[in-house]
Amino acid sequence: MTSAETKQELTEEFSGIKYILTSKMRSKLLLSLYKHPKKLEELRNELKKPSATILHGLKELETINLVKKFQKSYELTSNGFLLSTNMIKLIENWNSVNKNKTFWNSHDISQLPEDLLKNIYLLKDAEYVNSTTTNLSNAFNTYINLISNTKNLDIILPIYSENHLKYFIELLRKDKLDSLNLIINKKILNSMKKNDILNESILKNEKVSIKCIDEELKIFLTCSDDFMTLTLFFNDGHYDDSQILVAKDDNAIKWATTLLNFI
Structure with a gap:
């Protein structure tokens, strides 16, 4: 045709x-x-x-x-x-996008697969959390609180962030995590290898699994058995740590799991 x-x-x-x-x-x-x-x-x-x-x-x-x-x-x-x-x-797709339009309108969604964009209604119960001038760490603290209360984490990590990696190490050292599966690119992996603490505490940890890909990542996705979070990049290419979508329902976790398997 x-x-x-x-x-x-x-x-x-x-x-x-x-x-x-x-x-x-x-x-x-x-x-x-x-x-x-x-x-x-x-x-x-x-x-x-x-x-x-x-x-x-x-x-x-x-x-x-x-x-x-x-x-x-x-x-x-x-x-x-x-x-x-x-x-x-x-209708559900429309409601889902409209509910969190501030989040979707300001971010680069080019790396999200078309099939998942068509099923954005699965995120209709997601909560939009943002940092404010009076609470600059609101989004980050929300994220840390979530990952501190789970046993298994699957993460698409698009940035080399010592703040995030520090908390991953802490959870591993305290035996709060049974597994940590990271999807990162070669640039991040090389940076981690050059850091003795990260190399020893994460890369060589038997609870950690690393999947390395060639392309640059523009999605920060975290998924566990009982929640998922999503943060994205601004359209100008800068990572946005001030806004996050959080969901704890089965539909959202299903959406996140599909994205993990796609990358």
Whole structure:
């Protein structure tokens, strides 16, 4: 398929999506019927609209094969279910980005895989934590508190930070960590090798696993069994240690684990 044909196909598909999203009634009906079929009376009570308005919307959806009537109930067709699933995903993605728009708008996301950006809704419960003029270390202290209360850490480390590495060493020395898996680039690895303390306490530690890659990293991701954190770089290339996303739910940890496996 040529790029022109692809563009034409996307334009046609967008027209169909626009037809649904530009109507509150059509959208609400699809979302209402997503879990299970409902009778007209149930839809009327839920949507707080007169029967005529609801029936008009149902008829429109029936015409494009998204809804069908079975006995006295209305239900989604297979096409309707698939479209509604992706519509819900779109809404959740939008809410997730909008909730933490300050974080996403100011950072470089070019190294985040496209598939993970499409599933950004998995971070919808993430909390945005930032440092302020009255608490310059708020983001960093939040991070240290989290890693100090877990047993296993998987980290994409894009910077040579003695502050962070110092705490990793402390956790290892106090036997608070069972495992520390680091993904770093060659430049960081070489810098660590030149530091006797880091070389002995981290690189030669049997609890530590190192994965070294050639490319420069622009993602600082930390994942454990019960939380994940994400910090990024500014668009100008400088690392931002003042803002962090923190999440403790299974969806966010799943998102982070996928990113770890991608790098």
